[in-house]
Amino acid sequence: MPIKLPTDFPAKSVLETEDIFAIEEKRAKQQDIRPLRLLILNLMPNKIDTEIQLLRLISQSPLQIDVDFLKLVSHNHKNVSQSHLAKFYLSFADIQNENYDGLIITGAPIEKLPFEEVDYWEELLQVMAWSQLHTTSVIHICWGAQAGxxxxxxxxxxxxxxxxxxxxxxxxxINHRLFRGFDDVFMGPQSRYTGINEHQIREDVLQIVASNEEIGATILISTDDHNIFLLGHFEYDTDSLKREFLRDQSAGLATKLPVNYFEDSSMEKVTNCWRGNAHLLYHNWLNDVYQVTPYHLEDIPKMNGK
Structure with a gap:
């Protein structure tokens, strides 16, 4: 079943050209099922690109999905129009008494800053604390994973x-149900200036699901399966790393060519070797959330033992 989106949501037209179907609100309300409710806290500067990337992945589920986007009001969003935020994004005050099947917290290009120096840190703490009570499952991506x-x-x-x-x-x-169908070794994009101190991982609360000998842990999940931490970017488009490289070059940064990415020195040809993994992961996640979440969303706090 398709994602329900407002008729004039910008990502809708892009997804439709890719034969990814998004249902209009009027028709969705006539269906006699309970859709999954997802919330996306979009911390990326180019919000529309990230909206498209994530909606592309979650749209492949046979379930109908209602998606809300969340903004942090303590931050001045400079790379997106205020009209877009006002029309399509909610504040924490709007959702703090709501329950959701799932939450996605994106990355943000601020790895070099200490967490406490991020201007929206206190507001993000509110959201992360709220997520443990009011959602069934939370995916944290890149800097969002490090913050979580x-x-x-x-x-x-x-x-x-x-x-x-x-x-x-x-x-x-390890064998984990969210990675059912994955190959033993799989590829995925990484783009970050920081990692995590693995010596501080407690096995009684966290499990390392995937890793690389050179760069360490890449995916972790809490032992209660509530929190998922993806240190990479499965949602990236084929050309995302290329665009980042060119942006860094224009900014005078000493970023090296992305490894295992360009097929030759022309930097023109890239083979996407993570797209299938990305779709499978989010499909598994949505199916898992659907199986675990109570039919009545108001029962989620009881399920979480609070």
Missing amino acids: LYYHYGIEKIQYDEKLFGVYPQRLR
Whole structure:
């Protein structure tokens, strides 16, 4: 079943050209099922690109999905129109008494800043605390994963000497239902200046699901399965790393070519080797959330034991 989106939502026209179907609100209300309710906290500067990337992945489920987007009002969003935010994004005050099947917290290009120096840190803490009671499952992406690991489990980030940048093989370390159907070794994009202090991981609360010998843990999940931490970017488009590289070059940064990415020195040809993994992961996640969440969303706090 398709995603329900407002008729004039910008991503809708792009997804329709890719034969990804989004149902209009009027028709969706006539269907006698309970759709999944998802909330996306979009911290990325180019919000419309990220909206398209994530909606593309979650749209492949046979379930109808209602999606809300969340903004942090303590931050001045400079790379998106205020009319877009006002029309399509909610504030924490709008959703703090609501329950959702799932939440996605995106990355943000602020890895080098100490967490406490991020201007919206206190508001983000509110959202992460709320998520443990009011959602069935939370996916944290890249910096969002590092922030979540720090807040929930006290795991500090570590600064790299240079940007970790490219497409890396990752090996599954445990069998987990969210990675059902994955190959033992799979590829995924990484783009970050920081990692995590793995010595601070407590096995009684966190499990490393996938890792790379060179760069360490790449995917972690809490032992209660509520919190998922993706240190990479499965949602990236084929040309996302290329655009990041050119942007860094224009800014005078010493970013090296992304590893395992360009097929030759012309930087023209890229083979996407993570798209299938990305769709499978989000399909598995949505199916899992659908199976676990109570039919009545008001029962989620009881399910979470609060």
